[in-house]
Amino acid sequence: MKxxxxxxxxxxxxxxxxxxxxxxxxxxxxxxxxxxxxxxxxFNLYTSLFSGGVSNSLIxxxxxxxxxxxxxxxxxxxxxxVAAVGIYNMRGFRKKTILLLNDIPMLNPDIITGISxxxxxxxxxxxxxxxxxxLAHISFCTxxxxxxxxxxxxxxxxxxxxxxxxLGATPFQAFRKVIVPQIRPxxxxxxxxxxxxxxxxxxxxxxxxxxxxxxxxxxxxxxxxRKGGLTPELRPLMSVIFIVVLAxxxxxxxISKRNEKTIGxxx
Amino acid sequence: MKExxxxxxxxxxxxxxxxxxLDDISLEIKQGEFVTFLGPSGCGKxxxxxxxxxxxxxDEGKIFMDGEDISGVPPYKRxxxxxxxxxxxxxxxxxxxxxxxSLKLNKVPEAEINKRVKKVLKMVSMTDYExxxxxxxxxxxxxxxxxxxxxxxxxRVLLLDEPxxxxxxxxxxxxxxxxKEMHKKxxxxxxxxxxxxxxxLTLSDTxxxxxxxxxxxxxxxxxxxxxxxxxxxxxxxxxxxxxxGVMLEDKKVSFIGHDFDCVDEGFGNNVPVDVVIRPxxxxxxxxxxxxxxxxxxxxxTFKGVHYEMFVDTAEGxxxxxxxxxPFEVGSTVxxxxxxxxIQVMHKPCTANRFEGEMIDSTHVRFIDGEFECAETSFQAGxxxxxEIAFKKVDLMDDIDEGVVSGQITFxxxxxxxxxxxxxxxxxxxxxxxxxxxxxxNDLVGINFxxxxxxxxxxxxxxx
Numbered sequence: 001m002k003x004x005x006x007x008x009x010x011x012x013x014x015x016x017x018x019x020x021x022x023x024x025x026x027x028x029x030x031x032x033x034x035x036x037x038x039x040x041x042x043f044n045l046y047t048s049l050f051s052g053g054v055s056n057s058l059i060x061x062x063x064x065x066x067x068x069x070x071x072x073x074x075x076x077x078x079x080x081x082v083a084a085v086g087i088y089n090m091r092g093f094r095k096k097t098i099l100l101l102n103d104i105p106m107l108n109p110d111i112i113t114g115i116s117x118x119x120x121x122x123x124x125x126x127x128x129x130x131x132x133x134x135l136a137h138i139s140f141c142t143x144x145x146x147x148x149x150x151x152x153x154x155x156x157x158x159x160x161x162x163x164x165x166x167l168g169a170t171p172f173q174a175f176r177k178v179i180v181p182q183i184r185p186x187x188x189x190x191x192x193x194x195x196x197x198x199x200x201x202x203x204x205x206x207x208x209x210x211x212x213x214x215x216x217x218x219x220x221x222x223x224x225x226r227k228g229g230l231t232p233e234l235r236p237l238m239s240v241i242f243i244v245v246l247a248x249x250x251x252x253x254x255i256s257k258r259n260e261k262t263i264g265x266x267x
Numbered sequence: 268m269k270e271x272x273x274x275x276x277x278x279x280x281x282x283x284x285x286x287x288x289l290d291d292i293s294l295e296i297k298q299g300e301f302v303t304f305l306g307p308s309g310c311g312k313x314x315x316x317x318x319x320x321x322x323x324x325x326d327e328g329k330i331f332m333d334g335e336d337i338s339g340v341p342p343y344k345r346x347x348x349x350x351x352x353x354x355x356x357x358x359x360x361x362x363x364x365x366x367x368x369s370l371k372l373n374k375v376p377e378a379e380i381n382k383r384v385k386k387v388l389k390m391v392s393m394t395d396y397e398x399x400x401x402x403x404x405x406x407x408x409x410x411x412x413x414x415x416x417x418x419x420x421x422x423r424v425l426l427l428d429e430p431x432x433x434x435x436x437x438x439x440x441x442x443x444x445x446x447k448e449m450h451k452k453x454x455x456x457x458x459x460x461x462x463x464x465x466x467x468l469t470l471s472d473t474x475x476x477x478x479x480x481x482x483x484x485x486x487x488x489x490x491x492x493x494x495x496x497x498x499x500x501x502x503x504x505x506x507x508x509x510x511x512g513v514m515l516e517d518k519k520v521s522f523i524g525h526d527f528d529c530v531d532e533g534f535g536n537n538v539p540v541d542v543v544i545r546p547x548x549x550x551x552x553x554x555x556x557x558x559x560x561x562x563x564x565x566x567x568t569f570k571g572v573h574y575e576m577f578v579d580t581a582e583g584x585x586x587x588x589x590x591x592x593p594f595e596v597g598s599t600v601x602x603x604x605x606x607x608x609i610q611v612m613h614k615p616c617t618a619n620r621f622e623g624e625m626i627d628s629t630h631v632r633f634i635d636g637e638f639e640c641a642e643t644s645f646q647a648g649x650x651x652x653x654e655i656a657f658k659k660v661d662l663m664d665d666i667d668e669g670v671v672s673g674q675i676t677f678x679x680x681x682x683x684x685x686x687x688x689x690x691x692x693x694x695x696x697x698x699x700x701x702x703x704x705x706x707x708n709d710l711v712g713i714n715f716x717x718x719x720x721x722x723x724x725x726x727x728x729x730x
Binding site for chain 2: 157160167171174177181182
């Protein structure tokens with residue numbers, strides 16, 4: 001009996017958590033303009049989404065989201081990797097300070113990050129648009145990359161770098177051939193994290209996109225919803241995004257599982 | 268003789284965040300020699316090896332290889348290779364790729380790499396392991412791969428940083444023999460770092476004993492064991508009885524309350540010395556008539572090959588003796604030491620000496636503390652020399668009770684009392700003779716009785 005209640009509780013919890021997403025998923029298979037009306041099962045919204053039946057601005061927003069996501073994650077992964085290796089080689093007070101400084105942006109509310117970047121761009125005099133959104137995304141993704149790489153560096157035998165130098169590798173060769181392969185799972189994790197954070201972001205993007213009509217998916221949907229009613233094609237789009245994010249999550253979990261396994265093996 | 272020298276270390280010093288780890292090291296290492304840096308942890312032996320490898324740069328001094336200054340050369344351009352303590356194999360590469368690492372960097376043709384990897388793996392008896400993941404190997408096997416990886420470039424000098432420390436005893440002994448054979452076969456120079464004196468004695472052609480960043484003695488294992496140059500070396504290498512003595516005249520030394528014939532000369536007359544007797548060099552017998560001195564057996568322990576006994580002599584000294592025959596606890600025994608088995612050493616110093624400055628006629632400042640002293644004729648500001656006998660240093664448990672405080676860095680039993688070295692928080696070293704029992708690393712407060720502080724005018728104070 002106790003077991004039954006325990007199970008029932010967890011299912012209730014999961015239902016409550018996933019109900020909103022389920023509703024979007026279910027209603028992506030009906031054509032009704034207003035969310036909540038069921039006018040019969042159809043794939044029409046999906047075909048319309050993929051055959052260009054939606055507005056140009058939505059397509060543009062999707063494009064922006066993806067390109068900004070990819071470019072921002074590439075740059076933050078590079079910056080974060082280099083930073084992590086640098087921090088790893090520091091000692092004592094300096095290391096602790098830098099790590100703390102690295103943690104603060106992650107804890108900082110998005111809205112504050114957004115507004116401060118907004119003020120910064122104005123103060124420096126950069127016209128806001130694609131580039132500023134990109135810079136903003138790189139800046140808030142990088143700490144997560146550092147965070148995901150640090151544990152891998154700590155697991156590494158520090159002598160392996162010296163062993164590479166000893167065997168004739170230049171510092172750069174040693175970094176590329178010995179350090180990077182050992183911390184690669186952390187780098188991949190950092191990249192995926194950055195990408196999901198970037199496509200997910202709303203607050204920071206809103207404050208840094210300027211007024212030249214640049215939109216990412218999140219700001220587009222926000223504007224669209226405020227204009228009166230959601231474009232029906234957004235429902236299948238959101239379903240697709242949800243599935244993609246779910247897939248990425250599974251990948252992340254698999255990576256960390258594999259990491260644990262190798263740790264277990266070493267000890 | 269000069270061209271024999273492959274590595275020359277010239278007045279090398281190195282500090283880490285203000286602490287001097289190596290202090291003015293000079294050393295020559297011959298081509299083909301098996302040299303061991305031996306010392307307790309923190310003596311600077313690993314730092315010295317890492318300086319030779321190029322992982323650290325010296326603060327002062329130079330390192331020469333084949334007469335060429337390599338002090339500023341980065342590690343990847345030095346013609347020597349290192350075997351690390353924790354192997355440091357590349358976990359993402361298999362055995363073959365690990366061993367082939369340096370050849371692949373140098374773009375050696377694949378066929379030659381293959382041949383050389385096979386050859387070097389055969390040398391370390393690891394043939395057929397090429398495809399294995401390094402994580403699946405045992406500690407001993409990993410160490411063999413690490414050695415193979417370091418040797419494949421045919422270095423002229425191989426550096427080994429405590430390579431056997433992580434292995435169990437049996438494996439360590441097997442590897443020692445293999446290393447020795449490898450050294451003979453290859454004919455290259457091995458520089459080996461260890462804190463294990465037995466390992467050093469077994470493997471080395473030359474042992475360099477280090478203590479707190481300074482070389483204490485350089486010599487063959489026989490030299491180091493039989494003729495230690497000071498008490499530190501004697502205490503660190505093997506077991507020994509170390510006692511205070513007085514060199515009465517040439518070939519005559521007095522210690523533990525008796526006069527002995529010895530073979531040492533040139534110390535002068537009535538000079539305080541340290542005397543070392545190895546426990547296996549004291550002859551012990553039931554007959555007390557023919558003995559030089561007598562005592563009562565306090566304990567007798569079987570140690571496998573021999574018995575280890577502690578004997579209290581009639582004069583109150585405790586001696587450690589090793590003999591193939593056991594003697595009954597409580598029985599009176601006679602003992603004998605042959606002249607050539609008595610090792611007499613200069614005392615590095617006989618009292619603690621510091622530079623100080625008078626605060627007033629009854630207070631003096633030295634080793635960063637202010638001490639009360641007996642009434643003197645000196646005035647405030649006078650520069651003076653301060654002397655305190657080893658026996659006159661007061662150590663106390665409560666560090667706040669002392670004028671200055673410090674930590675015990677070194678100690679051993681001298682037959683009837685303990686000798687210890689205390690390093691103060693300000694970095695001064697005090698030597699102490701005491702009856703009290705302390706442990707290494709104990710924190711102590713330090714003070715001196717006013718009458719025990721001997722103050723003399725500093726000669727060069729006027730300038």
